[in-house]
Amino acid sequence: MQNRITSWCLAIAVMLLLMPAQAPAAVLDARWEFRLLPGNAQASAHPRASAWRTAQVPGSVHTDLLAHALIPDPYVGAPEASLQWIGLADWEYRATFDVAAATLARPHAELVFEGLDTFAEVELNGQPLLRADNAHRTWIARVEGRLQPRGNTLRIVFRSPITTLLPSVQAMPHKIAGNYPSPYGDEPRDAMVGNFVRKPAYHFGWDWGPRYVTAGVWRPVRLETWGAHRIDDLAVRTDRLDADAALLTAQVTVRHEGAAASALLDVDVRDPEGRIVARAQHNALLQPGEQQIDVPLQIDQPRRWWPAGQGAQDRYTVHASLGRDEDPALRAERRIGLRSIELRRQDDADGGQGFAFVINGRxxxxxxxxxxxxxxxxxxxxxxxxxxxxxxxxxxxxxxxxxxxxxxxxxxxxxxxxxxxxxxxxxxxxxxxxxxxxxxxxxxxxxxxxxxxxxxxxxxxxxxxxxxxxxxxxxxxxxxxxxxxxxxxxxxxxxxxxxxxxxxxxxxxxxxxxxxxxxxxxxxxxxxxxxxxxxxxxxxxxxxxxxxxxxxxxxxxxxxxxxxxxxxxxxxxxxxxxxxxxxxxxxxxxxxxxxxxxxxxxxxxxxxxxxxxxxxxxxxxxxxxxxxxxxxxxxxxxxxxxxxxxxxxxxxxxxxxxxxxxxxxxxxxxxxxxxxxxxxxxxxxxxxxxxFADLAVAALRDDGVTRISLLNDTPTPQRVDWRLRVMALDGREISRRQQAVVLAPGSATEVGRLGDARLLGVEDPARTIAVVELLQDERVVSRQVVSFVEARDQALQADQVKASLQGEGDQLEVVLQARGLVRAAWIDFGLHEVVLEDNLLDLLPGERRVLRARSDRDAATLRAALRVQTLGDILRVHAVR
CATH class of the missing domain: 3.20.20.80 (Glycosidases)
Structure with missing residues (x-):
């Protein structure tokens, strides 16, 4: 019996050696905690932050403090000045984690820190591991031989970027220009440190956002393990691309540990439907260290990737594998789009120079x-x-x-x-x-x-x-x-x-x-x-x-x-x-x-x-x-x-x-x-x-002249009509003009420059508008309303639109019916979330618009909340004298 058990255990051990290893790269499964570093100058004023508390990683010290109700919501009210102490403090994070036996058995291991913000001192099991000083970098440390099955401890101390850098910046006899000085006294106005630290600059404040100089493990931490070799990277270079063929080079970066060895490298390309359209094999002689292996590939009749409005966004999947082992460390995959790119800067005859992006030659x-x-x-x-x-x-x-x-x-x-x-x-x-x-x-x-x-x-x-x-x-x-x-x-x-x-x-x-x-x-x-x-x-x-x-x-x-x-x-x-x-x-x-x-x-x-x-x-x-x-x-x-x-x-x-x-x-x-x-x-x-619509009309009035251009950003010619109507605010039509035209692909076509005198004649500019429209198949695809005076001087009237909500459930519609000219109608449901098909609408006299609406609120609640504002309603006190 004992011999049978021993043989069975030996067989299981051999099977484990032959089976694919566990996934070699995984987000570190750890319990994270944080605290204000003991002995820090901020500790006496903020003692509650000095105790160990659970932390969220990825995260930041501000969000961890908020989660424990140690600070108010940084976005509500005006707490910004009272929270600047956080950026002056040093913070300590620690993680405890276990490592599976199969992972420990692999000969090579790294801890990968995708984002440390910013000055970080990292220890593993009580020993220094690395020092980081750039929040935008990935930091990697070898850890084979330093991990244990149970109770690993990762400790990270984050030093304040302000207190770290301020002495050297203040010592400069002449400062280089910074960005936005702090209004809160946490940093001298004439000695800003933000330019000297590789940390998101907006954390120091900008003219659209707050100053919250945060810290923390802001992107995942991974434990990566592998055997004798692994694929570190896969890049795909486009050597030639046209409608007939794509000539590619798969650049496979392999890291090999130990003596030289041979391995079979397989690369294949799958089209958007998953069909293999190119395949290559390469017998690689791997030398110790890192090496790049180039593998040529060809795709016939490639489906090119285009920007929005120019074609489809087809993408291919390129897969590389080193040997027949299913070990994920020996495999890599990239999803790519086939496109060429040029920044075209052609000189003009008058000394200027163009600046245009050219995708696939267009x-x-x-x-x-x-x-x-x-x-x-x-x-x-x-x-x-x-x-x-x-x-x-x-x-x-x-x-x-x-x-x-x-x-x-x-x-x-x-x-x-x-x-x-x-x-x-x-x-x-x-x-x-x-x-x-x-x-x-x-x-x-x-x-x-x-x-x-x-x-x-x-x-x-x-x-x-x-x-x-x-x-x-x-x-x-x-x-x-x-x-x-x-x-x-x-x-x-x-x-x-x-x-x-x-x-x-x-x-x-x-x-x-x-x-x-x-x-x-x-x-x-x-x-x-x-x-x-x-x-x-x-x-x-x-x-x-x-x-x-x-x-x-x-x-x-x-x-x-x-x-x-x-x-x-x-x-x-x-x-x-x-x-x-x-x-x-x-x-x-x-x-x-x-x-x-x-x-x-x-x-x-x-x-x-x-x-x-x-x-x-x-x-x-x-x-x-x-x-x-x-x-x-x-x-x-x-x-x-x-x-x-x-x-x-x-x-x-x-x-x-x-x-x-x-x-x-x-x-x-x-x-x-x-x-x-x-x-x-x-x-x-x-x-x-x-x-920004691909087909649009631009009617631009300046100094009493309206310039009308028809815009076609599509890659094909477009047959359209453009129509010009001059009308009174009550809907009376004064004049009309309409003309057919074919718009070239990717073009702007000027069709007229019209002075106010020609458009208005004897009409009152405060009570008259011009309506310029682009029509395709008798449907208006673009419209601009041209006013001859500022809105404050226009004879706009209040209560010129009737609004109602029709339908139930997922069949809701907002119906607008205009009596006279309506400018800038804004539909609003107060605190209720409603997704509208369109908004901020100009409506011509007599016009009716029906707009689809979506909401998880019942129709009765939404009907009671529906409001429409217009310029006429808001500016009625400015009615024309």
Whole structure:
């Protein structure tokens, strides 16, 4: 009996050796805790934070403190000043975990930290493991021989970036320019540390978000184990691509431990339906260490990946395996899109230079917005929220997003969704403004490692079409006085700082992209002409335009006199909905100068509401109350950005991009966003769906002349009619004109420039409008209403629309019936969540609109809550004299 048991145990042991090992890479299954580090200067004032408490990883110290009710909600009310102690403190995290016997049996092991924010000292089982100083990097430590079956302890101490760096920054005889000085006294205004630390810059505050200098394990920790060798990476380079064939090279990076050995490398490609369309084998002789094995592949009649509106987003799956073992360490997979990318910069006869993205040989007009971080605490952003925001961008007819450089490199989920939706991504490296210490070799070395980590992680995504060095640093140096002021104070140091900038952004990052990014172009800064003379030029490179909204606060019609090659930033502010404001401030405190409202308005140190009022007053007069201020701000923003975006589109091919600032919000408050923090559509986003539509009309009135252009962003010719009607506000038609035209693919066609005298004749401009429409198959696909006076002087009337909710359950419809002209009708259900097919509508006299609606609330509740605001209702006190 004993012999049979011994034989049976031996057989089981042999089977275990022959069976595939457990998954070699898994998120560390651990129990996490945190506390304020004992002995820290903040401990006496915050003793409750010094006890060990459970922590959420990935997460941050702010969210852990909030989970234990040790701090108030950082977004509600005005707690920001009282929470700055968190960024001055040192924090301790620890994890306890066990390791399975099969995992321990594997000869090689690493702990992989995908995100440590930021100055971190890591110990494993009481022994030092690593020291980190860059939140944007992946940190890896070998741990074979250091793990035990039970009770492993991982300890991480996070040092305050402010107290860590402040002594050296204060010791500088002359400071390099920072971003936004703290108004809270936690950091001297003349010695900002944010530029010196590789941490999300927006954590130190921005003009659309709070200052919460957080810390923590903000991305997963993984334990990876393997045998004699493993596949470290799989990249797929496109060597040739056209309608007939795709010639690819699979670049398989293998790590081998021990003496030289041979292994069979299999690579196959599957089409979007999962069918194998290419396969190759390679007998590899593996040498000790890391090596790249190139395997050529060919796909006949490839299905190319296109941006939204230009074709399908087909993707292929490339799979590599080393040997016949099913060990996951010997396998790798990438989902790719086949597309070519070029940043075309052709010189003009007059000395200018174009700036156009060319995908699969086709010039694409870039339509979209800038993306900022989705939350002050990145670990709170889940895939569902990413999908909500990115789907909203696609639904608004956008085809490009710019990932702004003051945040963090997004999770793979962001780019997976962008690939799926056909959203091109302009990806900044994470430098948001001010000036960097590029003169410091250690700083540059850290940035190069950060760049390689992230370019390699993301390079298989077809959506990424540009890597850009930074946001606004070159123009700040050249145009804002940063370079001039430092050169005046210390010309030798200024020259050193600028050379460091050129070394980092002109050479180091350019080299990383050239070596790692599989052909995606590099651009040194936004805005810039890639380090060539002027940084923010309308005739060359990309442009940021802030003379509207920023100083000197020109009227929105100034957008029509600024024609860039590619507009990568411009914007107007607004507040979110009344329901969102109610979540952060009680109604009694909802006035533009209240402390709570000011705390959520970050522009110009809280003076942004005055700037917003300036723009509201220009077109709509004085808001009668705070609710009118909210509504008119959103209408102003939507109508102003529409004016700029249509001007950019009508200027094609001279202008080839229009990305407004900004798509989303980091928290609930005033900002330039079209979507609020929860992803709800503000008025701007509904308007964007119209002004970014592939077929659209641009009727742009300036200085008494209306320029009419017909826009076709589709890849095929379009037969359309355009119609011009001049009518009175009560619906009386004064004149009509209609004409058929064929619009070329990817074109802007001007069809008329009409002066007010020709359009109006003897009619009263305050009581008359022009309606310009684009029709296809007798259906109106785009419309613009042209007014001849500002809304405040227009003879708009109140109570000109009747609204009702019809249907039940999932068959709800909002029906609008207009009596006279209705401008900017905004449908609202108060606190109830309702998804509307459309909103912010202009209705012509007598027009009826039926809009689909979705909600989980019953129809009776929604009928009672339904409200519609219009400019006529809000401005009726401004009826024409």
């Amino acid at each position: 010039e694409i007009f870039a339509k979209g917005a800038n993306v900022i971080p989705f939350d002050a605490f990145p670990a709170r952003v889940d895939t569902s929220r990413l999908r909500t925001i990115l789907t909203a961008a696609r639904d608004a007819n956008m085809n490009m997003l710019r990932n702004w450089g003051g945040g963090y490199y997004e999770d793979d989920a962001f780019f997976d969704i962008a690939d799926e939706l056909g959203l091109l991504v302009w990806q900044d490296f994470m430098f948001g403004g001010g000036m960097q210490p590029g003169y410091d070799p250690a700083f540059r070395q850290s940035v190069v490692a950060e760049a390689r980590d992230n370019v390699r992680r993301l390079r298989h995504h077809p959506s990424i079409v540009l890597w850009c060095g930074n946001n606004e640093e070159e123009t700040a140096w050249k145009d804002w006085g940063h370079g001039r002021d430092l050169a005046k104070a210390d010309p030798v140091f200024a020259a050193k700082v600028w050379q460091g900038y050129v070394d980092l952004f002109g050479n180091d990052l350019r080299r990383v992209v050239a070596e790692e990014a599989l052909g995606v172009p590099y651009w040194s800064s936004s805005p810039s002409n890639d380090l060539d003379t002027k940084a923010n030029d309308s005739t060359r490179g990309d442009k940021h335009y802030w003379q509207v909204w920023g100083n000197p606060a020109l009227p929105v019609t100034a957008y029509l006199r600024e024609t860039p090659r590619f507009m990568s930033e411009y914007g107007l502010q607004s507040w979110p909905s009344q329901a969102m404001v109610d979540r952060i401030a009680p109604r009694a405190e909802q006035r533009i100068d209240s402390p709570v409202i000011q705390a959520h308005q970050k522009f110009m140190a809280g003076q942004g509401n005055e700037r917003l009022l300036h723009y509201i007053r220009l077109s709509y007069g004085e808001p009668r109350d705070f609710a009118a201020f909210l509504y008119l701000g959103q209408v102003m923003q939507a109508e102003g950005i529409q004016l700029a975006a249509l001007h950019h589109r009508a200027s094609r091919p001279y202008t080839m991009g229009s990305l407004y600032w900004q798509l989303n919000d980091v928290w609930p408050g005033a900002s330039w966003s079209g979507l609020d923090h929860d992803g709800h559509w503000k008025a701007l986003h509904f308007q964007a769906r119209r002004f």
